Amino acid sequence: MSDDLASGYDLVIFDLDGVVYLIDKPIPGAAEAVERLRADGTPVAYATNNASRRAADVAALLTGMGVPAQPDEVLNSAGAAAAVLAQRFPAGSPVLVVGAEALRAEVREVGLTPVSTFEDQPVAVVQGYGPEVGWQILAEAALSVRAGATWVATNTDRTLPSPRGPLPGNGSLVAVLRTALDREPDLVVGKPEPGLFTTAASLSNSERPLAVGDRLDTDIQGAVGAGMDSLLVLTGVSGPAELLAAPPERRPTFVSADLSGLFRPADEARLPLRAEEAGGWRLAGAALSGEGDPVTALRLLCGTVWDGVPLKDLTADSPAATDLFKNWGL
Known part of the structure; x- marks a missing residue:
């Protein structure tokens, strides 16, 4: 075993x-x-x-990357949001969709009607990430929520990772409506x-x-x-x-x-690590010295900071520790 x-x-x-x-x-x-x-x-x-892909599309993407996956192994916030709306509103109800086509497809599959304007009198607005989301659909969503539509966000991740660094995520787009409406979504479905x-x-x-x-x-x-x-x-x-x-x-x-x-x-991964020495590192109070695996040093520092030592009081007492602190932005 x-x-x-x-x-x-x-x-x-x-x-x-x-x-x-x-x-x-x-x-x-x-x-x-x-x-x-x-x-x-x-x-x-x-x-x-991520609400921009359906479960089957995610599974196909993973499989194409060499990570075999089945659609029933994938749970995403788009499907979860659509399921919530189907429980709350009668079949055929108009729902204004802010996001990618995948979110529209999920709404359609649960028996609701995706719409894109305030004039369609949506009973709800569902908002998920989509790279093409712009001012026009956000304006329609703002008008709809202000008129009484239920506002559901698939998630509120402020950023999403990319090879070039963090990019604006759905939370940043939700913040546009939050600012315009001066209120929070009625429900956030995802993590x-x-x-x-x-x-x-x-x-x-x-x-x-x-x-x-x-x-x-x-x-x-x-x-x-x-x-x-x-x-x-x-x-x-x-x-x-x-x-x-x-x-x-x-x-x-x-x-x-x-x-x-x-x-x-x-x-070797458990948090926090409460010790004076581990893996070539030594922690004396709030001072880190020595050298070794960066994750071991991080676990040691979590032990002391989570026990109450202020983050600003941490110090580096070796060249390797100094490099770590610089890389970590401490």
Whole structure:
């Protein structure tokens, strides 16, 4: 019986952007990680806030990247939002869609009627990410919500990862309406709400799932809210400085540089690490010295910061520690 991190769980739920791929390119090692889990008999699922692709399209994209996936393994916020609307409104009701064609298709599939103008008298506005979203549809949405339409957001990710760095996400587009309307959406469906995680676990009859993500404010907070252990990988949005400053509801169980951490001992990734020395690093109070694996240093620092030492009081007492602090923006 293996004693690696993944072996302690009966389901691994992956976020996609920043974990498995960046936009449309696989992250190195991701395909191998999923293949190894499947070979070990560990079920996988994919839970994404991205509402610009349908589940079947996501599965096809993953398969094309060398990550075999079935549509029923993919849960996305577009499908979840459409399902919520179908529960609230009669069949055929007009729903103004702000987002990609995938979101319109999900709304249509549950028996509602996608529309695009205030004059269509929509009973609801559903807003998801779409690269073509512009002022005109946002204006129609603002008029509709102000007239009484229910406002549902698929997710509120402020940014989405890309090879060039973080780009505006659906949360940034939601902020446009929030500013214009001076109010919050009536409902946010995706992470950090726990629904995608709990649904994935239920569909797999999982009793001990592990959520894997790159964002503290969505993936990790959603896992904490769902009562699940979580692994933060440092291949996407959230970095070391954000992890050190994370409040309790955004603190993962584990951290690793990438998905290879799934196949190393759990104790090499567990947070926080409370010790004076580990892996070539030494922590004396708030001073870090020595050299070694950056993730080990991060785990040590999480131990002291989460115990109450202010982030601003951390100091670097070796050349390697100085380089780390500079790279991390500390």
